[in-house]
Amino acid sequence: MMHFADNSRGKPYSKDPAVVRFLDSYWMYYSIPSFEDGREQDGWAIGIAVSEDLHNWKTVGEIKPEHAYEKNGFCAPGAIVWEGSIHLFYQTYGNGPKDAICHAVSDNGIDFVRNATNPVFSPTGAWNNGRAIDADVIIFNEKLFMYFATRDPKGEVQIQGVATAALNSGFGRDAWTQACDDTILEPVYPWEGQCVEAAATCKRGDKLVMFYGGAYNNCPQQIGCAVSDDGIRWERLFTEPFLPNGEQGSWNSSESGHPFVFVDEATDRTYLFYQGNNDMGKTWYLSNVEIVWEGHIPSVKK
Structure with missing residues (x-):
């Protein structure tokens, strides 16, 4: 089983994975926190890891x-490969309701x-x-769709x-059209609490699965x-979590969260990446499970 954490901050800590296939390798981008080894606190940043086997x-x-x-x-x-480059979409941090989405592009995966x-x-x-x-982000109906989390007007x-x-379009500020005039998905079931976030989408036939x-x-x-069917109106497939947190004592007993779905076009296999921990967020690890499909209905490969 994949069980990865970046240790550059003095403890194992990686969140919010995004994975692409690029230059004949797999590239993973993820959140890493401020330094904790005596250096000046410099805010969250994005780590980069490479794999040959996922x-x-x-x-x-x-x-x-x-x-x-x-x-x-x-x-x-969030990451996508488009016309030979990696396009990264990431958020600013620590600005409350002023946090926003930014865009950057790379031809080598690092710069x-x-x-x-x-x-x-x-x-x-x-x-x-x-x-x-x-x-x-995902290409759908000949456009780039960007899903984002926001909050209700009270910020709760x-x-x-x-x-x-x-x-x-180049994906700059003038390129984007908001495609909804209300939320497209909000908490409904008790297990969702006050939060639906971290959309992770893939195509299945003429549908999108999130x-x-x-x-x-x-x-x-x-x-x-x-x-x-259209990337805007969504219907839940299950009333219970598709991938729950782990049992007491397991590595992800505190959480299985912030998913990213990666479809490996080289093998036509689907992997769901996610974050987890068992110490209420003192450390964070990344893992994945393989997804198998019956039409557009997913299940975890056993």
Whole structure:
């Protein structure tokens, strides 16, 4: 079983995975926290690891702050390969309702050039508080769909929204059109608490399937699943968590959360990456399970 954590901060700690196939290897981007080894606190950043088999990972670098909008940190990457480059969509951190989505691009997987218009997206409308975090992007119906988490106007309940951009747009601030005038997914079931976040989408035929984190971290967050015909209107597939937290004593007893779904086109196999811990967030590890399908209905491969 994959069980990975970046130790560059003095303890095993990696959150919010995103995985792509690039330059004949697998690349994983993830959140890492401020330094804890005596150096100056410099906010969250994004770590980079590479694998040849999706199970054994080697840390190869990190993306550090470069601009004023990143000074409080940045994290929660979403990634896609488009026209030979990795496009990374990530959130600013520590700015409350002013946190927004940024965009950067890389030709080698390690060095990223920021979009000159960053931050590129924040939601509008009376249904949200202006915040945008946890970006997930997918090509669907000849557009780039970007899913994001925001909060209700009081800033209490985490909910989902979506925006779209033309594929030839460069994905800058003027490229995005908010595709909803209300939340597309909000907490409904008791296990989802006050939070639906971290959308993770993939295509199945002419449908989109979304995995998502339900409930705030360590409440416990668990992973749910929904389906859509148009990328905007969603219907849950299950009333209970698709991937629950682990039993007492297991490595993920505090949480199985913040999913990312990776479809390996080289093998036509699907993997659900997620974060977990058993100490209420003092450490964080990343893992994955393989998903098998019956049409658009997923299950964990046994």
